[in-house]
Amino acid sequence: MPNPWDLPDELPTDLPVSRCELPDGRVLSAVQEAEAHTLWEEISSAAPYRKAAEGLRPGEAVIDVGAHIGLASLLFGGLAPESRVLAFEPAPKAYTCLEDNLARLLPGATAFRQALGAASGTSELTYRPYVASASTLYDDAEDDARNLEAHLDNIGADERTREVVRRTFNVSQRVTVEVTTLASVMAEHDVDRVGLLKIDVERGELDVLDGIDPACWPRIRRVLLEVHDIDGRLGRVVSRLSGLGFHATVSQWGVYVGGSVHLVLAERD
Template sequence: MTAATPEPQRVALEDGRLIAVTNPQDVLVWPSLSEDSPYADGIDGLGAGDVVIDVGAHIGLTALYFTDRVPGVRVLAFEPARRTNAALADNAARLMPGVRVFDVALGAEPGTAELTFLPNHTMMATIVSNDADDDRNMTAVLGNFGVDDDTREHFWRDFRDGLQRYEVQVKTLGDVLDEEGITEVGLLKIDVERGELPVLRGLRAEQWAGVRRVVAEVHAVDGNLDAVVELLHQHGYSTKVFQEDVFVGGSVHIVAASRPGT
């Protein structure tokens, strides 16, 4: 029997809106997201009725950013982790008109996959587990924030506490677009902890022309970053690769891709 998903806790943003969270620290990313977002160029020029695909939506802060900036935008938000999806659904229902929530992962082939879920760090849920890469990135983050030794010791002691693994459904993005009758995507946003390339490989060749822009968080492990950039170039995109200050020394990069004239 599957344990019942607990009711989400809610935390107030600075503007008073209550956000359902998996942990109170979930909202700490909101100021940087809303003020200096890596997705700002990705939504430039989008309007009501345009489609954003949010793969790895977590609790929905990126979706909230999209709907705040582009009234009337249509967002399809994908989050397979059960506890996180419950918070996402709560937020979408109360705060984000035009957002539909899907409790599946996206990959290169339909089927199932094992999700690794860290209850204390739910943003790191993934179907492409790599402990060494996680450790490298969190070491970089702690160093870039100047965290003291005592806090670091506490962090690592609790980092994987309560780790869960369970099966989730996987669909391809191509199949989802067919099911939803979508032929034009204004922005494809991806943040799935090393599962970026399989998400992109889930598009069929003829569907790529309908995707205007891509912004993906890509982990530079096992040739993943180079492969993502090469695939985007093959499909006619120009790309920009950069690393946010918080991840300097880690593997996490942002790949922003657009078609000429978009």
């Protein structure tokens, strides 16, 4: 029987790098062109992302954890051109795009093929070639399904679109990746002041925070992180940041209403 959604029965996992042109004419390397366009539209228009870059001071570092192909790094670098951008992405194909995009479009920024967590070592990444931004060290099929269905509901997707998205999302492969900690990054790369720490690691946000030594926190001025609110995690993250002297504001993209994904922007008083 022919495939009703114009997809082969076996979807390939090794996809070629594509090109994506942003509205301003810049051309990016991308894992998936459609994904890149969607993500750029989301983050470039999101008030928390723009507010996170306000007032960044010359010489302060912007650390982008879970950088994907570098969209947030490019946004922050454009809004705060005198900042020092360090971007971390463990998925090999996404890292290839990140490295190329930063080299061409944000000279002076540095890409690292690493994940950040609670301890240094290696871990197994679930890499999703058709939705590379959803690649994760922390599998949770129930949370993935909840967020995927909420997203499809909120964009009013028809049944054909839903089936295509579900099929492509569920294509994955396991990749061994290097993991380091933020404390190690700050020591190894002589980072004295972090103007902005951005974290988008698909349920690994608490582990990234656990990898920050107490002595590092006074040197971090602002944190922007995506939190999957599972078992009260959002409250725990906000409470931890508040205890460290940050004032946290929580928001949610409209496409994730009904799902677990929230944005937290935490700034020092």
